[in-house]
Amino acid sequence: MxxxxxxxxxxxxxxxxxxxxxxxxxxxxxxxxxxxRSIKVFEIEVAARTAQKARASVEEMCRKLLANPVIHDYRILL
Amino acid sequence: MxxxxxxxxxxxxxxxxxxxxxxxxxxxxxxxxxxxRSIKVFEIEVAARTAQKARASVEEMCRKLLANPVIHDYRILL
Incomplete structure (x- = not known):
């Protein structure tokens, strides 16, 4: 996905x-x-069974690595 | 625009x-x-009278500065 x-x-x-x-x-x-304005986009291929699981997983990736909550907002698009 | x-x-x-x-x-x-895959996005504010002119102007910006035709493809979204 x-x-x-x-x-x-x-x-x-x-x-x-x-x-x-x-x-x-x-x-x-x-x-x-x-x-x-500059924006960074990542297209991530995730092996997840449902869209919901994929979103939850990518949400966690953002928190752990991709975004810095002090300066970044992020939007996940499925 | x-x-x-x-x-x-x-x-x-x-x-x-x-x-x-x-x-x-x-x-x-x-x-x-x-x-x-990583993707770079720029949101550009252009003072143009028509969407067509804005697109033509941004197309030229891509050719002159934003994209390297050897390695990049670009897509303009209005």
Whole structure:
């Protein structure tokens, strides 16, 4: 079963990658860009019998490894 | 207008980040995980009058900065 996890920075947390992409785009001649946010996505293949079990397992992966609760929010998409 | 760009590695291109997340998950006690692919997403705010113009502009950003055509595929979502 393929599960998708999207890891966002929380609102108010600095996003240096997004900020640098924004700067670079402006320098490259895209003056109409007003903001860039970076998001990390993992597509995880899990051998689980039910969607519910897959979600619970990926939820635990987020807590244990993928997301830092101080700065990240995550969304699990099945 | 908010445009979302998803930047994937092409099939066959090594994904060391995904591979390392997979290894770490196995070490942390998730034996059911069989694969992890990493994807980079940018949410770009563009001041464009039409969706078509926003898409064309982001397409150019991908070609000029965001994606490396040798190893990346990208998908623009409006």
């Amino acid at each position: 393929r599960v998708r996890v999207e890891i966002h920075l929380k609102k108010g947390v600095a996003d240096p990658e997004g900020d640098n992409v924004l700067k670079a785009l402006k320098l490259l001649g895209f003056p109409d860009v007003t903001g860039v | 908010r445009v979302r760009v998803e930047i994937h590695l092409k099939k066959g291109v090594a994904d060391p980040e995904g591979d390392n997340v997979l290894k770490a998950l196995k070490l942390l006690g998730f034996p059911d995980v069989t694969g992890v």
